[in-house]
Amino acid sequence: MFNVFIDGREGTTGLQIYERLQRRNDINLITLSEEKRKDVNARKECLNEADISFLCLPDAAARESVSLISNPAARVIDASTAHRTAEGWVYGLPEISAGRRALIAASKRVSNPGCHATGFITLVAPLVKGGIIGSDYPLTAHSVTGYSGGGKKMIAEYETAGRDIALDSPRQYSLSLSHKHLPEMVKECDLSHAPIFNPIVADFYCGMCVTVPLYKNLLLKSLCPDDIREYFAKYYASHNFIKVAQKDELPAYLAANELAGTNYLKIYVCGNDDMILLCSVFDNLGKGASGAAVQNMNIMLGLDETYSLI
Template sequence: MSKPKVFIDGQEGTTGLQIHERLAGREDIELLVIAPDKRKDLTERKKLINAADLVFLCLPDAAAVEAVGLIENSRTRVIDASTAHRTAPGWVYGFPELYKKPEEVIGTARFVANPGCHATGFLASAAPLVSMRILPRDYPLTCCSLTGYSGGGKKMIAQYESKEKGEELCSPRVYGTTLKHKHLPEMQKISGLDNPPVFTPVVDDYYKGMATTIYIHNRYLVGQPTAKELSLILMAYYAGQPLVSVAPYMEEPAYLAANALAGTDKLELTVSGHEGQSIITARFDNLGKGASGAAVQNMNLMLGFEETRGLAL
């Protein structure tokens, strides 16, 4: 049997480079490569897209939509890393741990939308609690998400790594202050909430790693579980998952470093608080489970490989 042909459209971007790094040494696929001087050549891209069994789109939204329109067959499958299709009809949302049988949902899908990084951290905490009817759909959630600067792409990386960077880049910077961040539509839809959360992202002066936290008043939850009980509930939900886990509940306060899982493709949840209030923090690599690692995980499911093949555990 021939090896599946895989093409990364937009390989020169941060996400594309990270996907290529995970796939370059694999012998179970054939990686199609576009010549550097042809990367913006529509004819050449179209040729490779239609030659591939699976295409990763690591492109701006408009370009990702254009790329899907270049497909002229009923065979080529797509994983889109942009925001363009995450809530679009006909596309499967690529967060395997939110499905009972991801091999039957993502594994059989033709079009898969890779989650956003902030959305990944939010959904890992909120979506299971909504699906289990513990967190009411009308609950007014708030969320804060701290990320390393690599999530901003090449331009932001250059700014932070410049020798002439200003003082403002040496401290955490809150952004998305209009409360209309581009990840909000998927955060609301996939979680099942009636309203989007009040969400503020923060970028800081370190390369990669994320800490995404939601804030809960326990008395408004069904059954009024304590923080410790929420930890056990989520631990049971993710039991047996190779890439998402829940840390043991800690009675004493602790510092949670946002870059603790940098360099891996895993995500870990930590539940903290007491009887009346809880916070749930998802820590992961914004370039791993928050982007490229998740894309390769989805590819493995779609092509029938072991889910974690080629990933950093």
């Protein structure tokens, strides 16, 4: 039996992790009463008692939680952006490189990837590693997400009667081109500069589609969409949660909520003789948040990574 504490259980990600774990018979969930959930001493006791703690908190609060841990055996999975590029932390995307799963398994500090970053990195990192694009390629990415990615406040805005009519339309945000997921995108893909990243929130609860367009004549290797599709299929062949769509699976319309409610991510490679379009579709609350966190926990505890996720 493993002791697990969720610091910030009341948020969207925390609640989903709790729901995923409460049905398991190998997990003892350490909980705090409503009146004690912000009590520093009570949280400190839980953080040091747990085998693994999930931090589902704003960045500053996540850093505070880490500072409260004195037990050298205590392990942490941080769902905030606070430690995603920090020294001493392993970035929790096990599929992205040959040795990453082993690093996660051995680590006491794992940072859970951002949702937009997950979609971008799974598309771009393999191409840089394979010498298909250079680290200085002028990348652009678009990402359409369901409104649950904005947390409880945004969910309430979308689901309240008489809401603002603007919510009926897809809305672009982070117009300053300084989205908080950019640092992890750059680091994990070994890029020399940040991509132009255009996130969009739309009127559906959960799901995400991240799209990266490429010019064929700017690739370092002369490859067509079929070649890149085959490359991705080989790259991710041994991984449980990343699938690559075959050419005959390409739909007329690609739905961002296709994999809602799952921990899967599906890659589509489209395009023509001159341009290539890469798309990753997944659940922003699944592989983009709580599902990924539970997958990392399973790996850290030496369990089947798919446990309670399939």
